Amino acid sequence: MNAVWIAVVAISLLGLIFGLILGYASRRFAVEDDPVVEKIDALLPQSQCGQCGYPGCRPYAEAVGTQGEKINCCAPGGEAVMLKIAELLNVDPQPTDGDAQEAEPARMLAVIDEANCIGCTKCIQACPVDAIVGATRAMHTVMSDLCTGCNLCVAPCPT
Template sequence: MEAIMMPVVVLGITGILMGLFLAYASKKFEVEVDPKVEAILAVLPGANCGACGFPGCAGYASGVALEGAKMTLCAPGGPKVIEKIGEIMGVAVEIPVKKKPVKKTVEKKVVAQTGDPISASAEFIEKNKRMLNKFKDAFDAGDKEAYEKLENLAKTAGKDELLKCFEEIKAGKIIASGSAPAAAAVKLEPITATKEFVEKNKRMLNKFKDAFDAKDKEAYEKLENLAKTAGKD
């Protein structure tokens, strides 16, 4: 019996002594933590992102409380966390104001104008005025992608005269007014058809005249062919 009890007693006493030693050592070698560090760590978001330049939130809390680091470095926390850190440190913190990004103004490319108009007729300019102006605006603004797209559209459609105008605009020529110049007084004679015939076919006659004036050869030849097919001499 004594042989069994003796080791148990020895182990028990050894355990008690070790416990007392550890308790003494923890008190003796205890590292005191600044309460401000713990308070700051408590208000930080705990993201440990490192954006502040310190190794995690604990490192930043120590940096602020013990090393005098700036209190405005916690980007994830924002103004609320900055304000709370200031309260813990007992100082008023000036919260940085985010500046709105300045919009970059696109400088328009100024092209020297020679004063010479493009070589197209007034009727052609009037018909294609929108495309010509879009090309000029894109070229003046230096928007290469936009004006090259317009050039490719003209190539695909086989509009060689329009491409020629584009090249002239790039060379500095201006788009003249599309309105036709005032013609000299000319005595206009009416067509030989009767009034009744004109009234009856007014729509077709006007369509033919508009196509002819616009030099739309395909359109007015189509109307002529329709008249021939119908035998309307």
């Protein structure tokens, strides 16, 4: 029984020592974030859709803040987000979706083909904004007011 208590105390002390080392290292080697990138990231809708050409909102914010990327690439945020970013960076507003020069880009929406849906839930797992609801082996539904049209649910769908 004595050996058990020695092991418990030894592991507890090791945990405490390693915790203190990690705590010190996290403060000593902390990397300061760019406040402009943080502000841009806070303005973006955080849908992580990839329509801007970046894998998520944070990489796009870093590209806009540090690399001079265009501010009009966020389709889910639209003109409202572009205007806020332009105001933050003190640059001229650009037309939304600068390549197409459309006044209002067409809104995309995911659609589930009820005849072919097998209820595998892969689309639910892929949706970054939880716009698809359903259960395993049951019909799924897209909540149109939440769907950003990112098409991330299309690739994993087996049907």
